[in-house]
Amino acid sequence: MAHSHQASGIQAGRLTADDIATNFEDLHHPFDAHEAAVAADRCYFCFDAPCMQACPTSIDIPQFIREIQGGQPTAAAKTILEQNILGGMCARVCPTETLCEEVCVRETAEGKPVEIGRLQRFATDTLMEKGVHPFTRDATTGKKVAVVGAGPAGLSAAHRLAMKGHDVVVFEHKSKAGGLNEFGIAAYKSTNEFAAREVAWLMQIGGITIEYDKGFGKGLTLDGLKADYDAVFLSIGLAGVNTLRAAGEDKDGVRDAVDFIEDVRQADELSALPVGRNVVVIGGGMTAVDAAVQSKLLGAENVTIAYRRGRDAMGASRFEQDLAASKGVKLMFNVMPREILGNGASAEIELEYTQVVDGRVTGTGETTRLAADQVFKAIGQTLEGAPQGLALVGGKIQVSDTGRTSVDGVWAGGDCASGGEDLTVTAVAEGRDAAMDIHASLMG
Amino acid sequence: MADLTTEFLGIKSPNPFWLASAPPTDKEYNVRRAFEAGWGGVVWKTLGAEGPPVVNVNGPRYGAIWGADRRLLGLNNIELITDRPLEVNLEEMTRVKKDYPDRALIASIMVPCEEEAWKKILPRVAETNADGIELNFGCPHGMAERGMGSAVGQVPEYIQMVTEWCKQYYDRPVIVKLTPNITDIRYPARAAHAGNADAVSLINTINSITSVNLDQMAPEPMIGGKGTHGGYCGPAVKPIAMNMVAEIARDPQTAQLPISAIGGVTTWRDAAEFIALGAGNVQVCTAAMTYGFGVVKEMITGLSEWMDEKGYASIQDFKGMAASNVTDWQYLDLNYVTKAKINQADCIKCGRCYAACEDTSHQAIAMSEDRVFSVKDEECVACNLCVNVCPVEGCITMEEVPTGQVDARTGEVVSGEYGNWTTHPNNPMAAE
Ligand SMILES: Cc1cc2nc3c(=O)[nH]c(=O)nc-3n(C[C@H](O)[C@H](O)[C@H](O)COP(=O)(O)OP(=O)(O)OC[C@H]3O[C@@H](n4cnc5c(N)ncnc54)[C@H](O)[C@@H]3O)c2cc1C
Ligand SMILES: Cc1cc2nc3c(=O)[nH]c(=O)nc-3n(C[C@H](O)[C@H](O)[C@H](O)COP(=O)(O)O)c2cc1C
Ligand code: SF4
Ligand code: SF4
Ligand code: SF4
Numbered sequence: 007m008a009h010s011h012q013a014s015g016i017q018a019g020r021l022t023a024d025d026i027a028t029n030f031e032d033l034h035h036p037f038d039a040h041e042a043a044v045a046a047d048r049c050y051f052c053f054d055a056p057c058m059q060a061c062p063t064s065i066d067i068p069q070f071i072r073e074i075q076g077g078q079p080t081a082a083a084k085t086i087l088e089q090n091i092l093g094g095m096c097a098r099v100c101p102t103e104t105l106c107e108e109v110c111v112r113e114t115a116e117g118k119p120v121e122i123g124r125l126q127r128f129a130t131d132t133l134m135e136k137g138v139h140p141f142t143r144d145a146t147t148g149k150k151v152a153v154v155g156a157g158p159a160g161l162s163a164a165h166r167l168a169m170k171g172h173d174v175v176v177f178e179h180k181s182k183a184g185g186l187n188e189f190g191i192a193a194y195k196s197t198n199e200f201a202a203r204e205v206a207w208l209m210q211i212g213g214i215t216i217e218y219d220k221g222f223g224k225g226l227t228l229d230g231l232k233a234d235y236d237a238v239f240l241s242i243g244l245a246g247v248n249t250l251r252a253a254g255e256d257k258d259g260v261r262d263a264v265d266f267i268e269d270v271r272q273a274d275e276l277s278a279l280p281v282g283r284n285v286v287v288i289g290g291g292m293t294a295v296d297a298a299v300q301s302k303l304l305g306a307e308n309v310t311i312a313y314r315r316g317r318d319a320m321g322a323s324r325f326e327q328d329l330a331a332s333k334g335v336k337l338m339f340n341v342m343p344r345e346i347l348g349n350g351a352s353a354e355i356e357l358e359y360t361q362v363v364d365g366r367v368t369g370t371g372e373t374t375r376l377a378a379d380q381v382f383k384a385i386g387q388t389l390e391g392a393p394q395g396l397a398l399v400g401g402k403i404q405v406s407d408t409g410r411t412s413v414d415g416v417w418a419g420g421d422c423a424s425g426g427e428d429l430t431v432t433a434v435a436e437g438r439d440a441a442m443d444i445h446a447s448l449m450g
Numbered sequence: 451m452a453d454l455t456t457e458f459l460g461i462k463s464p465n466p467f468w469l470a471s472a473p474p475t476d477k478e479y480n481v482r483r484a485f486e487a488g489w490g491g492v493v494w495k496t497l498g499a500e501g502p503p504v505v506n507v508n509g510p511r512y513g514a515i516w517g518a519d520r521r522l523l524g525l526n527n528i529e530l531i532t533d534r535p536l537e538v539n540l541e542e543m544t545r546v547k548k549d550y551p552d553r554a555l556i557a558s559i560m561v562p563c564e565e566e567a568w569k570k571i572l573p574r575v576a577e578t579n580a581d582g583i584e585l586n587f588g589c590p591h592g593m594a595e596r597g598m599g600s601a602v603g604q605v606p607e608y609i610q611m612v613t614e615w616c617k618q619y620y621d622r623p624v625i626v627k628l629t630p631n632i633t634d635i636r637y638p639a640r641a642a643h644a645g646n647a648d649a650v651s652l653i654n655t656i657n658s659i660t661s662v663n664l665d666q667m668a669p670e671p672m673i674g675g676k677g678t679h680g681g682y683c684g685p686a687v688k689p690i691a692m693n694m695v696a697e698i699a700r701d702p703q704t705a706q707l708p709i710s711a712i713g714g715v716t717t718w719r720d721a722a723e724f725i726a727l728g729a730g731n732v733q734v735c736t737a738a739m740t741y742g743f744g745v746v747k748e749m750i751t752g753l754s755e756w757m758d759e760k761g762y763a764s765i766q767d768f769k770g771m772a773a774s775n776v777t778d779w780q781y782l783d784l785n786y787v788t789k790a791k792i793n794q795a796d797c798i799k800c801g802r803c804y805a806a807c808e809d810t811s812h813q814a815i816a817m818s819e820d821r822v823f824s825v826k827d828e829e830c831v832a833c834n835l836c837v838n839v840c841p842v843e844g845c846i847t848m849e850e851v852p853t854g855q856v857d858a859r860t861g862e863v864v865s866g867e868y869g870n871w872t873t874h875p876n877n878p879m880a881a882e
Contacts, residue, residue: 050800052799053800053802053804056799
């Protein structure tokens with residue numbers, strides 16, 4: 007079969023397997039020991055370091071970088087993991103340009119921050135390659151905690167609870183753990199099955215059982231869990247997706263970006279994964295960028311992100327926008343989808359130009375059309391499958407600072423809960439903090 | 451362009467950069483390449499007495515310390531003097547001097563502390579037509595165990611004695627190379643002077659252990675599980691060498707004694723600093739061993755660029771200018787008051803000045819909620835620590851409190867009058 011960008015429709019094998027493999031290599035190549043030493047040397051060991059304040063899990067960044075300087079990356083890893091048990095994944099997926107590295111004093115001074123993310127990866131990779139798990143469980147408390155959803159929030163809570171001596175059962179809808187780490191994060195951020203390896207490594211703490219294919223809607227009820235467990239932590243993420251509300255949304259070739267990304271993440275052979283020649287992604291967040299970039303890396307000829315507001319309003323950071331552009335993705339601003347056209351399957355999309363008046367997006371009436379044999383919807387996820395009876399706020403489960411919901415004995419964290427950005431690192435922080443609060447209330 | 455030619459003890463060289471006696475000057479092949487690269491002179495690798503030459507270890511002879519990017523900051527060695535026969539060295543020196551009459555060629559010598567030994571080797575050296583000799587009283591390892599090198603350099607009487615022999619049996623300039631492994635450098639310098647030395651050169655290497663191998667529990671460089679102290683050199687030793695040069699330059703007894711400065715010279719600036727302290731030229735070893743002979747080009751262009759900027763036409767124009775400003779602590783002006791000042795526009799808010807001052811010094815830096823750092827004049831003793839730890843050069847400056855203004859810390863008006871410890875009321879020995 008000839009490999010071609012131009013093959014029409016939705017096709018597999020637009021590039022050779024080798025080219026695709028190269029395309030999906032690590033976004034940032036990992037540091038070797040010398041590079042890490044040089045990068046670590048740039049850190050000023052700031053007092054009351056701004057980077058640390060910007061990290062949602064409050065990792066002691068100057069401390070771990072100093073440990074790398076001192077030639078002890080494993081000690082550095084422990085410093086990281088004490089605060090953030092998924093420090094390995096966060097090192098790969100955190101939008102550091104809007105978190106720790108954004109406020110690094112060297113970013114302010116020279117526009118070139120200390121490469122905290124890559125240093126964090128160097129440390130955590132070094133430790134994980136040794137196969138050691140640096141934490142041990144406290145004496146068992148005899149308390150049982152149920153965690154629903156094995157994404158970053160659930161895993162973080164489960165680990166902390168197990169460490170504190172509680173027995174944890176995690177219920178997971180899917181047949182794999184990891185949540186969006188496993189199914190959502192762009193493939194070039196989590197290479198070589200990292201998500202699965204990290205889960206296996208985390209489980210070494212002991213005291214955690216994961217029950218797959220179980221969850222709300224799959225045999226569990228909140229009342230049942232409350233009856234059987236001493237506490238419940240909900241971390242079910244955002245399982246639903248928003249609809250476009252554009253004509254022709256039901257045509258073939260139109261699908262949710264997260265589903266497509268899940269296919270990419272779970273593909274055994276990427277060159278067997280079909281992708282359109284002309285791909286249009288609707289949305290402006292991380293999901294939109296990931297769907298667009300991965301389409302391009304699979305060999306799509308034309309990939310366009312169509313976002314209804316201006317560049318500055320985009321959820322994806324400037325770094326991610328530039329990443330997309332560097333891969334050949336075209337960014338269109340101030341356009342919204344009106345109609346998907348085609349005979350049964352999508353062939354074209356009609357976009358209407360927009361303007362923002364008093365913060366609201368309205369069409370200008372002017373339209374344009376793009377060839378589109380594949381259209382990805384990346385316009386946000388929604389809470390779905392949450393048990394009845396929990397107070398919601400802004401479409402999410404309402405929680406206190408430490409994750410308490412409106413129902414006694416039930417905590418929640420991560421994307422499904424109110425507060426914080428929808429990021430892996432935030433989910434980890436919320437899971438950890440809720441676990442500490444659960445621990446305090448169980449032992450109190 | 452500035453004129454870099456120097457005349458040191460009447461020996462002319464096109465620039466003040468000589469290669470110190472060490473591996474770079476160990477043989478004809480090296481020295482020819484060094485001269486082609488532009489070095490003004492060389493001090494040939496130290497010669498020993500006639501007969502079977504010394505042997506070196508066959509394992510590693512260097513240890514080092516590095517900055518994060520493997521920049522070599524300090525080197526240590528356990529090499530001995532030349533391990534090639536005297537005859538071969540002398541022949542090579544003769545040929546090289548003949549081919550490079552405009553470059554300085556000095557013979558470094560280390561033979562046992564007996565008159566006979568010196569009397570024997572000096573005429574042989576003279577035949578090479580070398581421009582002078584340098585007495586290696588500095589080597590701190592190996593040779594010192596045999597009563598030579600620093601074992602001589604640590605005993606002023608021996609220095610004087612051997613120098614006198616050399617002046618007696620050799621009629622060209624005699625330079626005495628000093629060891630820094632001594633408490634007060636002025637004593638060996640005075641001894642060399644008393645022995646009629648034409649100049650001193652310093653420093654030779656400093657006794658050191660650069661690192662300990664924590665797996666094998668032995669010092670590096672490690673030879674079959676054991677190590678020995680070696681001589682330390684390179685950028686790390688420059689401050690020590692500069693103080694010693696200055697001590698000799700400002701000692702009334704040796705102030706007129708020419709100095710060839712050695713120790714950590716890596717760029718033109720190091721050379722300029724040594725010369726400003728009174729050196730007539732500089733010698734270089736580690737920089738050449740780290741980067742090759744090509745480093746002299748930057749030394750030459752950098753120095754002449756700076757001299758042009760400053761309007762110095764020749765080396766002589768700025769030689770020793772800083773020596774007279776090196777003084778004893780007791781003569782420092784205690785009425786000179788400064789305060790640190792943070793330039794907010796340059797501050798990157800790292801907080802290092804705060805941590806340093808708050809934890810370890812005088813609690814004189816304030817930090818606001820929004821990370822604005824400022825100096826509390828009423829606490830600042832002007833120690834300079836914040837300036838030194840601030841990662842932004844020039845961000846914190848030391849500002850003089852003008853005469854007539856009140857020092858917020860002491861509440862006293864700055865008098866503007868010079869006043870030092872010798873007359874200070876707190877000094878029980880104060881002169882009236
Ligand atoms: C495409 C995409 C790319 C992203 N890229 C990044 C990135 O680069 N960097 C970053 O920091 N963040 C990124 N994010 C966001 C990040 O992945 C999430 O914020 C994070 O995974 C939230 O963790 P969580 O544990 O709350 O939810 P999830 O990761 O969504 O995990 C929820 C888990 O609960 C399970 N579940 C759902 N419903 C039920 C139920 N009813 N019963 C039982 N189990 C259930 C799910 O199967 C899943 O395993 C991205 C998100 C997407 C969609
Ligand atoms: C490997 C090595 C061998 C040396 N051998 C000698 C020597 O034979 N005779 C001598 O006088 N000095 C010797 N030295 C000392 C140097 O000449 C010089 O004094 C010292 O290295 C300081 O200068 P630097 O900081 O530029 O290296 C040696 C130094 C090194 C590194
Ligand atoms: S802000 Fe930057 S320089 Fe300062 S401690 Fe953090 S990483 Fe280091
Ligand atoms: S520098 Fe040359 S002689 Fe020395 S160890 Fe390396 S190769 Fe051998
Ligand atoms: S050390 Fe320098 S840059 Fe850092 S806060 Fe102090 S003045 Fe500012």
